[in-house]
Amino acid sequence: MACRLADSMFLSLGPHQNPIRSQRIGTHYSSGICYLKWDSLPQKGIKRQRFLTRRNWTTVAKAVAIPVAPSSPDNAEYRKQLSESYGFKQIGEPLPDNVTLKHVIDTLPKKVFEIDDVKAWKSVLISATSYAFGLYMISKAPWYLLPLAWAWTGTAVTGFFVIGHDCAHKSFSRNKLVEDIVGTLAFLPLIYPYEPWRFKHDRHHAKTNMLIEDTAWQPIAKEEFDSSPLFRQAIMYGYGPFRPWMSIAHWLLVHFDLKTFRPSEVKRVKISLACVFAFMGIGWPLIVFKTGILGWVKFWLMPFLGYHFWMSTFTMVHHTAPHIPFKSADEWNAAQAQLNGTVHCDYPQWIETLCHDINVHIPHHISPRIPSYNLRAAHKSLQENWGKYLNEATWNWRLMKTILTVCHVYDKEQNYVAFDQLAPGESHPIKFLKKVMPDYA
Structure with missing residues (x-):
């Protein structure tokens, strides 16, 4: 039985409960x-x-x-138990307040920042050939093997996103025009407008895990959760069972509204949107003309959904865990957010290869100028110099279950409060996930 004190609150650690911190x-x-x-x-x-x-x-x-x-968090045994409960290999120690991002960057070898044209274009070749092979598999596979072909093709096209991602961070080529052209073309099969995404993503790096300001996913505000029963139900499904595809909503809502961009950005945004709409207006009709509506579903829509599964999964694993806080602007610390608030996660090797090591994510947040093919060398350096502060995991069901069933509504003291704690009578999607999702790490 857990102990009770007059001035304390009860906590049961596990993937279904969030740490509750009392004031005293x-x-x-x-x-x-x-x-x-x-x-x-x-x-x-x-x-x-x-x-x-x-x-x-x-x-x-x-x-x-x-x-x-x-x-x-200063207690090693406690962090070890949290790691096991949440599905992590390691939960890092809190980073001292006097450590700055520059301190961390200065420990990285200079060679990890170097652009290698051969390696950059090799990544393009890997993505192009793996994507072409995926389309070939889709065309030849019997119906019962189509899910495997879609999984491969959706993962391969995610590699195109990573190439565009490097271009956006100016870590693909020394020629900036080449980067803009390659980035735009790499995003086209995903119907992603390159420039709008680049502008929003730059703000994510500048404000990682900062409340309101971070343009990636954030916890739900309590005021939003209480705003209406209809929204509450929608968000429970969106941050619960449908969360591995929530990047679709993010893509639609964030990247196509000109009013959300600065005046200096609008011209480039319009060019990217024109490219995307041209691809839709020409590419989609050609696919339908050659293969029919079902062909459009087979060759484009299903790989597109596969890409968004990885886009959503990678994004939420990178910065979402019960112990990783979101901070208001006056409390935010760059080094803590980028080193202590970012997660390194290992996936099966074929995923790492097709996605160009995008999940070696901590060094990418220390400096976005590190090319994807140098991320592993940079991570090794971080392990040697800052290893005890790193959050590390291998992808597993317990990790996913923790995120999907715990990391919901923002609370300053607890980081997150789960939907089923706030509205136990309405949170059927979360209860469903707790019943059906495996719990092994």
Whole structure:
């Protein structure tokens, strides 16, 4: 039984519960061990006891009948238990406040920033040939093998996105015109407007995990959640079972509205939108003319959905976990957000190869100017110099279950509150996921 104190709140650690932090004393319960959290006292356990009155210590001794250890991010055993509960290999120690992003960048080898034209165009060749092979498989596969062909092709076309991603960060070529042309062409099969995405994505890097300002996915605000029953139901499905495809909504809502861009950006945005609409106006009719409506579904729509599965999954894994906070602008720290608030996740090798190591993501957030083919070397350097601060995982069901069933509504004290905690009678999508999703790491 978890211990209870008069001024504390109960916590059951696991993929279905989020840490609840009290203002003064909090109890944490995991694997039969009860921890005390002393937020307002010094970090070292021995020193803390000097601040306790005899009366307070007596209260604690009566409430806790088993050994007590500090349940803070500074405690290695506690972080290890959180890692196992959430599906991580490692949850990093908190980064000291005096560490800046420049400190981290200065430890990286200079060679990881170098652009190699051969390696850059090799990535284009890998994506083009793997995508062509995927289309060939779709054309030849019997119906029962089509899902495998779609999975391969959707993953291969994700590689095109990564190439455009490098172009947007000016890490593909020394020739900026070449980068803009390659980036625009790479995004066309995805119906993604290159310039609008680039402008929004630059803000994501500048404001990573900053409330309101980060242009990638954010926790739902409590005010939004309470705004209307219809929106509440929609968002429960969107951040629950449909979250692996929520990037489709993000794509539609964020990248096509000219009013959301600065006046200096509008001209380039219009050029990108014209390219996308031209591809739709010419490419789609040609596909239908050659293969019919079902052919359009087979050769374009299904790989497109496969791409968005990876786009959504990669994005939410990169910056979403119960222990990773979103901060307001006045509390935000760049080094903590980029090094401590970004997740490295290993996927099967064929996915890593087709997607050009985009999930070696921490060095990319330390400096977006690192080309994708140098990310592994940069990550090795970060492990050597900053390894204890890194969040690392191997993709697994428990990790996904944690994100889909816990990381929902923003709370300053807890980071996230799950939908089923706020509206237990309405959160059927979340309860469904808890029942059907595997829980192994």
